[in-house]
Amino acid sequence: DQLQTICGECKSPLVARYDLKKIQKKYSPSQLCEGRGLWRWAPLLPVRDAAYRFTLGEGDTPLLKVESIGRELGFQHIYVKDESSNPTGSFKARGLGVAVSRAVELGVHNFVIPTAGNAGGALAAYAARAHCRADVYMPADAPASNKQEVQTLGANLHLVNGLINDAARLAAEDGKKNGYFDVSTFKEPYRLEGKKTMGLELAEEFNWSLPDVIIYPTGGGTGLVGMWKAFEELEALGWIGPSRPRMVVVQADGCAPVVKAFEEGKERAELWSDAHTGAAGLRVPFPFADRLILRAVRQSRGTALSVSDDEMRTAQVDLAGKEGIFAAPEGAATLAALYKLFSNGWIDPKERVVLFNTGSGLKYLGWGNAG
Amino acid sequence: DQLQTICGECKSPLVARYDLKKIQKKYSPSQLCEGRGLWRWAPLLPVRDAAYRFTLGEGDTPLLKVESIGRELGFQHIYVKDESSNPTGSFKARGLGVAVSRAVELGVHNFVIPTAGNAGGALAAYAARAHCRADVYMPADAPASNKQEVQTLGANLHLVNGLINDAARLAAEDGKKNGYFDVSTFKEPYRLEGKKTMGLELAEEFNWSLPDVIIYPTGGGTGLVGMWKAFEELEALGWIGPSRPRMVVVQADGCAPVVKAFEEGKERAELWSDAHTGAAGLRVPFPFADRLILRAVRQSRGTALSVSDDEMRTAQVDLAGKEGIFAAPEGAATLAALYKLFSNGWIDPKERVVLFNTGSGLKYLGWGNAG
Numbered sequence: 001d002q003l004q005t006i007c008g009e010c011k012s013p014l015v016a017r018y019d020l021k022k023i024q025k026k027y028s029p030s031q032l033c034e035g036r037g038l039w040r041w042a043p044l045l046p047v048r049d050a051a052y053r054f055t056l057g058e059g060d061t062p063l064l065k066v067e068s069i070g071r072e073l074g075f076q077h078i079y080v081k082d083e084s085s086n087p088t089g090s091f092k093a094r095g096l097g098v099a100v101s102r103a104v105e106l107g108v109h110n111f112v113i114p115t116a117g118n119a120g121g122a123l124a125a126y127a128a129r130a131h132c133r134a135d136v137y138m139p140a141d142a143p144a145s146n147k148q149e150v151q152t153l154g155a156n157l158h159l160v161n162g163l164i165n166d167a168a169r170l171a172a173e174d175g176k177k178n179g180y181f182d183v184s185t186f187k188e189p190y191r192l193e194g195k196k197t198m199g200l201e202l203a204e205e206f207n208w209s210l211p212d213v214i215i216y217p218t219g220g221g222t223g224l225v226g227m228w229k230a231f232e233e234l235e236a237l238g239w240i241g242p243s244r245p246r247m248v249v250v251q252a253d254g255c256a257p258v259v260k261a262f263e264e265g266k267e268r269a270e271l272w273s274d275a276h277t278g279a280a281g282l283r284v285p286f287p288f289a290d291r292l293i294l295r296a297v298r299q300s301r302g303t304a305l306s307v308s309d310d311e312m313r314t315a316q317v318d319l320a321g322k323e324g325i326f327a328a329p330e331g332a333a334t335l336a337a338l339y340k341l342f343s344n345g346w347i348d349p350k351e352r353v354v355l356f357n358t359g360s361g362l363k364y365l366g367w368g369n370a371g
Numbered sequence: 372d373q374l375q376t377i378c379g380e381c382k383s384p385l386v387a388r389y390d391l392k393k394i395q396k397k398y399s400p401s402q403l404c405e406g407r408g409l410w411r412w413a414p415l416l417p418v419r420d421a422a423y424r425f426t427l428g429e430g431d432t433p434l435l436k437v438e439s440i441g442r443e444l445g446f447q448h449i450y451v452k453d454e455s456s457n458p459t460g461s462f463k464a465r466g467l468g469v470a471v472s473r474a475v476e477l478g479v480h481n482f483v484i485p486t487a488g489n490a491g492g493a494l495a496a497y498a499a500r501a502h503c504r505a506d507v508y509m510p511a512d513a514p515a516s517n518k519q520e521v522q523t524l525g526a527n528l529h530l531v532n533g534l535i536n537d538a539a540r541l542a543a544e545d546g547k548k549n550g551y552f553d554v555s556t557f558k559e560p561y562r563l564e565g566k567k568t569m570g571l572e573l574a575e576e577f578n579w580s581l582p583d584v585i586i587y588p589t590g591g592g593t594g595l596v597g598m599w600k601a602f603e604e605l606e607a608l609g610w611i612g613p614s615r616p617r618m619v620v621v622q623a624d625g626c627a628p629v630v631k632a633f634e635e636g637k638e639r640a641e642l643w644s645d646a647h648t649g650a651a652g653l654r655v656p657f658p659f660a661d662r663l664i665l666r667a668v669r670q671s672r673g674t675a676l677s678v679s680d681d682e683m684r685t686a687q688v689d690l691a692g693k694e695g696i697f698a699a700p701e702g703a704a705t706l707a708a709l710y711k712l713f714s715n716g717w718i719d720p721k722e723r724v725v726l727f728n729t730g731s732g733l734k735y736l737g738w739g740n741a742g
Contacts, residue, residue, distance in 0.1 A: 036431065056695055057435060057456055060407065062428025068502065085428055085456045088697065089733055129695030131439065145733050152732060154692030321525030324427055324500030326459065361523060362460055362516050362733050
């Protein structure tokens with residue numbers, strides 16, 4: 001019942017814990033899942049008073065069968081979890097919706113965030129919904145859609161000459177100076193809880209089993225860590241068994257700190273210098289939750305790999321033209337990764353594979369033509 | 372069981388009819404409404420074989436309470452039906468999803484469409500999903516997002532120097548010459564059926580009653596006519612009573628053929644010359660279904676009014692900054708209309724009012740700054 005940030009001692013991320021025994025006694029899966037949208041999972045989320053569950057219709061994104069490409073590869077069970085139907089057109093709505101809700105419940109009125117683009121738009125939307133102030137620090141070379149979205153939604157946009165870690169420094173300073181609550185990735189425990197709902201939905205959609213492989217485009221990595229947490233909680237509730245999907249991290253060739261650490265067998269990532277990729281959400285040179293990401297990938301017997309911007313472009317055109325899904329480059333990266341993992345035999349054609357499209361291709365106009 | 376276009380004799384739109392008595396015997400409302408998305412209404416839709424129900428996750432868009440603006444005006448029950456969460460970011464997904472599905476079920480492989488922008492993107496997506504060819508005729512001054520979307524989704528984009536009625540002529544010629552199925556608004560009966568689901572969802576969301584007023588941005592008018600048809604069918608099924616929302620047509624000052632006909636007491640609209648507005652979806656100088664639109668507005672004791680682009684811009688900023696909803700200019704036009712209908716006392720503050728946001732503000736980058 002106190003506003004939390006990071007651990008005061010070790011400076012690592014904090015995570016929320018629930019009385020799962022109590023939830024187990026009170027709800028069956030079907031009771032918990034009634035209704036629509038992210039907030040039907042409220043007993044597993046950190047907001048207590050329903051009056052603070054600010055909503056713009058987030059969650060319950062479609063799980064789409066990928067039939068044509070599957071047929072070409074000889075795969076039978078490929079799916080896209082299409083997060084582009086969320087408010088502000090990206091998966092960031094889940095985390096920021098919950099983070100704003102819980103922080104406002106605990107008395108916050110002013111927010112600050114560093115962002116590659118989409119998280120800023122999501123914060124701006126939920127801050128507006130909750131009548132709060134939001135200050136958004138964004139690299140100046142972020143997509144135009146992200147800038148206009150933040151401004152139209154009434155937030156204060158600060159363009160930064162640099163990368164998201166530079167934006168993070170400035171946002172932290174602003175937050176400290178003015179007493180704004182910093183909702184940077186993993187600098188508070190509530191965004192993770194919102195992202196967790198992607199894992200809860202998948203479990204329900206696969207009828208309380210789980211897919212065999214999840215391929216996830218990893219910038220800050222909240223979604224991957226959040227899903228991993230969701231699976232742990234669902235097992236503790238007795239709703240799923242101990243088996244887990246193999247979690248696959250996809251990054252861009254031009255910014256792959258987690259892939260490098262994974263390949264080198266390290267527990268922590270190093271700052272990636274000269275980060276560059278058109279997939280703005282993957283231009284994260286140092287993910288703060290590197291340890292949690294690497295742990296989930298290794299525990300799941302997953303893997304980490306990078307793809308080039310050209311491979312993303314080819315995959316984006318495939319996903320659009322063959323399946324009708326106009327994905328963000330980050331989402332397209334998961335299909336590019338699937339092609340590689342198919343070629344090297346890492347995935348069996350009978351396995352059930354979920355690709356995460358984290359946002360709408362509409363937010364990256366001109367990207368397909370850029371150099 | 373035959374592919375239909377318009378009436379061979381009077382050249383007017385055709386509409387689908389169902390054996391509602393049979394449906395009434397077979398389903399209760401809750402049985403029909405199980406599951407998620409547009410296709411849960413399948414018994415009231417024209418596609419017979421489930422294998423042809425192509426889906427990208429359309430429908431079940433959120434109904435969002437408009438609290439802050441409502442409080443300012445003294446209204447208690449204002450809602451936005453937010454169609455921007457549909458695939459391709461607009462309400463057009465509903466109509467084209469159903470039209471492509473039914474046409475493919477009846478043997479069509481090639482589609483052609485004239486579009487202000489969003490319908491082209493939606494056709495491109497569903498044609499890709501169904502492995503069909505699509506040719507899209509779009510005014511050259513349509514938003515950039517619409518052009519890129521159509522191209523990435525693999526359709527053939529033809530830019531037209533002119534308005535949507537010029538595009539319609541070229542599309543019809545292409546269709547006739549090459550045997551492509553023309554899915555222009557109201558030139559075939561299936562798009563209307565998809566749009567109808569907006570009315571079905573509203574009835575369910577208002578617990579089988581209906582709101583008092585629906586404010587709808589009207590270009591081609593399929594959605595308004597579709598909802599009207601939905602209400603008729605639901606009454607025939609005995610699921611709702613005879614009362615209807617007052618249907619309000621909103622158009623742009625620079626292109627308001629239906630408003631003009633309504634004010635002049637005419638049954639038909641006239642071609643609007645020199646049509647201009649930044650709200651691309653309202654730049655429809657002659658809606659083919661003028662009679663059906665005007666009939667629904669008058670039968671419902673509704674009204675028709677136009678708003679300026681400046682009023683749309685102000686409303687867009689209000690909806691974004693006060694409610695967190697980044698609406699398309701067409702959607703913002705409904706709030707601008709609400710302001711007017713509040714000022715002149717046409718709406719009572721106790722009435723339940725639904726505004727339709729037909730698409731995402733993300734598809735109109737730069738519009739807010741344009742002249």
